[in-house]
Amino acid sequence: MADAKIRLYVDHPLAGGQSVPLTEDQARYLFAVMRLQPGALVLLFNGRDGEWLAEVAETGKRGGRLVCQSQTRPLQAPPDxxxxxxxxxxxxxxxxxxxxxxxxxxxxxxxxxxxxxxxxxxxxxxxxxxxxxxxxxxxxxxxxxxxxxxxxxxxxxxxxxxxxxxxxxxxxxxxxxxxxxxxxxxxxxxxxxxxxxxxxxxxxxxxxxxxxxxxxxxxxxxxxxxxxxxxxxxxxxxxxx
Missing domain, CATH: 3.40.1280.10 (SPOUT methyltransferase, trefoil knot domain)
Incomplete structure (x- = not known):
């Protein structure tokens, strides 16, 4: 987890082994701006399933794919x-x-x-x-x-x-x-x-x-x-x- 320096919000379910597709903007940020390569680690959250450590599985100019490995933190909802x-x-x-x-x-x-x-x-x-x-x-x-x-x-x-x-x-x-x-x-x-x-x-x-x-x-x-x-x-x- 020490190598996961990027946190990214995704509108996709998160769970162990879950494949998470990236939008074009997200792919541009991760691969063109941050220059991540396959195997790099990213922290993901969606506002529902807590925070997950994910690995870059596929890279591309217009998309890509991450795979969830393990949950790093459960959802911490604020007061009402x-x-x-x-x-x-x-x-x-x-x-x-x-x-x-x-x-x-x-x-x-x-x-x-x-x-x-x-x-x-x-x-x-x-x-x-x-x-x-x-x-x-x-x-x-x-x-x-x-x-x-x-x-x-x-x-x-x-x-x-x-x-x-x-x-x-x-x-x-x-x-x-x-x-x-x-x-x-x-x-x-x-x-x-x-x-x-x-x-x-x-x-x-x-x-x-x-x-x-x-x-x-x-x-x-x-x-x-x-x-x-x-x-x-x-x-x-x-x-x-």
Whole structure:
């Protein structure tokens, strides 16, 4: 395993002796860029079957084949935690998605609010970014990035048993707000740079699932708020305890 320095996400079942075909892009990366030869070792994961050590069996310009040898780690699924956030500028949205994968979330849900500055977000691009983050940080699970949707629509279909940690600067700190709260299904809600509108605030405050909390005395940028909230929730109710 010491020679396996490359981790690769594949959309294919993984098991002992399993043959794994490569896409053209994957083959180009492994054989043209990294210059792997038959017999080289690669770590594979698919978000379902854990991490596997695989050997290069066939190489080609437009494809190739790996064969799984042994499982190196089982699937490590994150807590049932969603991140709901209003997209910001491209590089900062990329940062939010990347750090959400590293810190451990089960689902990423971009939402359009009244004051959201970025009106477009390609879910397929952010999903690819989530895969890349998982490859780099050693994660065996890749959260789904859903299509951008209006906040009102998301809240209209919200499950009664999933609590929402709403990062609201007007309330008590997160540690106090989460004290005594149960684990289970949760979501963290991060607003846009301009904050939520009065109508959105009233709607959120009326939801029985909502737990309001401040992230401290300083005003945080959206990506910093997401990072801080995820960290504090994981320490209090997640798998960091």
């Amino acid at each position: 935690l969603w991140l709901v956030f209003a997209p910001v500028k491209k590089a900062r949205t990329d940062f939010i998605v990347e750090k959400a994968v590293e810190l451990g979330v089960a689902r990423i849900l971009p939402v359009q609010t009244q004051f959201t500055n970025s009106e477009r977000l390609r879910a397929d691009r952010q999903q690819a970014h989530a895969v890349e983050a998982a490859e780099q940080c050693g994660a065996t699970f890749v959260p789904e990035v859903v299509e951008l949707q209006p906040l009102d629509r998301l809240l209209a279909g919200w499950s009664a048993d999933r609590r929402i940690l709403w990062c609201n600067e007007a309330k008590a700190g997160v540690a106090t707000a989460l004290a005594g709260q149960p684990a289970g299904p949760w979501a963290i809600l991060i607003g846009p740079e301009g904050g939520f509108s009065d109508r959105e605030r009233a709607k959120l405050a009326a939801l029985p699932q909502v737990v309001e909390a401040s992230l401290g005395p300083r005003i945080l940028r959206a990506e910093t708020a997401a990072l801080a909230a995820l960290t504090l929730w994981q320490a209090a109710l997640g798998d960091w305890k």
